[in-house]
Amino acid sequence: xxxxxxxxxxxxxxxxxxxxxxxxxxxxxxxxxxxxxxxxxxxxxxxxxxxxxxxxxxxxxxxxxxxxxxxxxxxxxxxxxxxxxxxxxxxxxxxxxxxxxxxxxxxxxxxxxxxxxxxxxxxxxxxxxxxxxxxxxxxxxxxxxxxxxxxxxxxxxxxxxxxxxxxxxxxxxxxxxxxxxxxxxxxxxxxxxxxxxxxxxxxxxxxxxxxxxxxxxxxxxxxxxxxxxxxxxxxxxxxxxxxxx
Amino acid sequence: xxxxxxxxxxxxxxxxxxxxxxxxxxxxxxxxxxxxxxxxxxxxxxxxxxxxxxxxxxxxxxxxxxxxxxxxxxxxxxxxxxxxxxxxxxxxxxxxxxxxxxxxxxxxxxxxxxxxxxxxxxxxxxxxxxxxxxxxxxxxxxxxxxxxxxxxxxxxxxxxxxxxxxxxxxxxxxxxxxxxxxxxxxxxxxxxxxxxxxx
Numbered sequence: 487x488x489x490x491x492x493x494x495x496x497x498x499x500x501x502x503x504x505x506x507x508x509x510x511x512x513x514x515x516x517x518x519x520x521x522x523x524x525x526x527x528x529x530x531x532x533x534x535x536x537x538x539x540x541x542x543x544x545x546x547x548x549x550x551x552x553x554x555x556x557x558x559x560x561x562x563x564x565x566x567x568x569x570x571x572x573x574x575x576x577x578x579x580x581x582x583x584x585x586x587x588x589x590x591x592x593x594x595x596x597x598x599x600x601x602x603x604x605x606x607x608x609x610x611x612x613x614x615x616x617x618x619x620x621x622x623x624x625x626x627x628x629x630x631x632x633x634x635x636x637x638x639x640x641x642x643x644x645x646x647x648x649x650x651x652x653x654x655x656x657x658x659x660x661x662x663x664x665x666x667x668x669x670x671x672x673x674x675x676x677x678x679x680x681x682x683x684x685x686x687x688x689x690x691x692x693x694x695x696x697x698x699x700x701x702x703x704x705x706x707x708x709x710x711x712x713x714x715x716x717x718x719x720x721x722x723x724x725x726x727x728x729x730x731x
Numbered sequence: 732x733x734x735x736x737x738x739x740x741x742x743x744x745x746x747x748x749x750x751x752x753x754x755x756x757x758x759x760x761x762x763x764x765x766x767x768x769x770x771x772x773x774x775x776x777x778x779x780x781x782x783x784x785x786x787x788x789x790x791x792x793x794x795x796x797x798x799x800x801x802x803x804x805x806x807x808x809x810x811x812x813x814x815x816x817x818x819x820x821x822x823x824x825x826x827x828x829x830x831x832x833x834x835x836x837x838x839x840x841x842x843x844x845x846x847x848x849x850x851x852x853x854x855x856x857x858x859x860x861x862x863x864x865x866x867x868x869x870x871x872x873x874x875x876x877x878x879x880x881x882x883x884x885x886x887x888x889x890x891x892x893x894x895x896x897x898x899x900x901x902x903x904x905x906x907x908x909x910x911x912x913x914x915x916x917x918x919x920x921x922x923x924x925x926x927x928x929x930x
Contacts, residue, residue, distance in 0.1 A: 489929045490927070490929040490930050491927050491928075491929065491930075495734050528753075528926075530753075531736040531739045531741075532733055532734060532735055532736055532739070533735070533736070533739050533740055533741045534735055536733075537741040538741075538753075539739075539741055539755065540753040540812055541812060542811060542812065565741060569736070569738070569739050573738045574736075574738070575737075578736065578737050578738075579734050579736065579737075580734060580736045580739075581734050586914060586927060587913070587914065588912075588913030588914045589765050589909075589910075589913050590765075701761065701762045701875070705762075705768060705875060708766070708767035708768070709767065709768070711767070712767055718766055718767050718769070718845065719846065721766050722765065722766060723764060723765060723766055723767065725761075725762050725763060725764065726761070
């Protein structure tokens with residue numbers, strides 16, 4: 487039997503502002519055992535009076551030695567996320583354990599064409615998959631559909647643009663729900679079946695689909711896909727509730 | 732090891748009633764599911780109960796509704812860290828469902844619509860500790876939360892309270908279920924913080 491996944495002391499090496507309410511923390515994690523794209527970690531903060539709080543966060547980075555990136559979306563009235571987004575500085579320390587999660591996970595051993603559908607900060611584990619795909623020898627076609635409120639709410643915008651431009655077989659599309667760019671043909675609004683690819687049954691049956699986002703988004707996207715004939719067994723979901731953070 | 736996180740003060744108001752270690756209280760009811768929500772018509776719904784010797788029964792929705800049920804108010808704890816106090820459910824006790832069973836099984840594997848499964852020691856399902864629940868807070872159980880019916884085993888992390896229950900397979904061995912095969916703890920006691928394998 488395996489021992490417990492141990493808590494590690496980690497240090498903030500760098501912080502990157504992604505949007506007004508989201509920040510990426512680049513962490514030094516000595517001895518990190520490595521992870522697969524889509525997995526998450528548990529973070530534990532301890533106040534001076536001994537009070538602790540734990541939360542789970544998806545890993546944003548592809549596997550790297552002794553390094554890990556988390557992108558945190560601030561949840562209003564949250565207890566942990568405002569601290570990680572607003573307060574934490576380079577050099578600060580907290581505890582972390584992982585990697586955790588064996589289901590919502592992509593490795594280059596998965597050769598199926600991949601459809602990624604992300605809503606809001608649900609992009610984070612999907613970005614780890616895109617990054618892992620770019621760095622691997624995999625030729626699996628990737629199609630990312632990323633739903634965000636407006637272009638200002640898009641995480642990793644420059645990197646996504648570069649990836650889409652530089653990598654064959656990685657297609658990236660945005661769905662803006664509140665307001666888009668002036669040149670957008672699509673009117674702002676929630677994801678509908680029109681935003682999803684129409685595929686032959688043989689293609690659908692051989693796909694791997696990952697959907698991550700708020701529960702309402704994931705529920706809606708997965709039901710749209712089922713209605714379009716995608717088998718339930720090809721769809722993996724990860725949801726976050728209306729509260730948290 | 733205790734690492735103080737500089738500048739972290741925690742919540743100003745901390746809960747009066749305790750929650751298990753590493754959990755926080757919520758008034759919402761977040762959803763955790765590995766795949767799309769299955770929609771099962773109660774006309775088609777079945778609950779199969781299989782014993783070690785292959786004997787068993789298959790319950791229809793109408794038959795489930797005829798069994799004595801009870802209302803319970805319990806605290807629930809999800810491994811994703813939220814806990815919720817005083818949730819009210821209506822369901823049929825597993826004591827009722829397994830009443831006539833003279834089983835020698837030590838474990839149960841719960842199978843569900845949508846191919847989910849979870850494993851538990853049989854004793855955790857008996858003696859007023861588990862129900863097949865079909866109402867939540869006085870209303871029909873929503874499909875997202877496991878409707879038409881889910882297992883409710885509130886003393887363990889909520890992934891053991893399998894949504895969309897379809898079968899109870901009594902077993903001699905402890906066969907790992909879905910999350911238990913993917914790195915989560917085989918038992919899942921929230922008060923012992925048994926989240927992952929080895930905890």
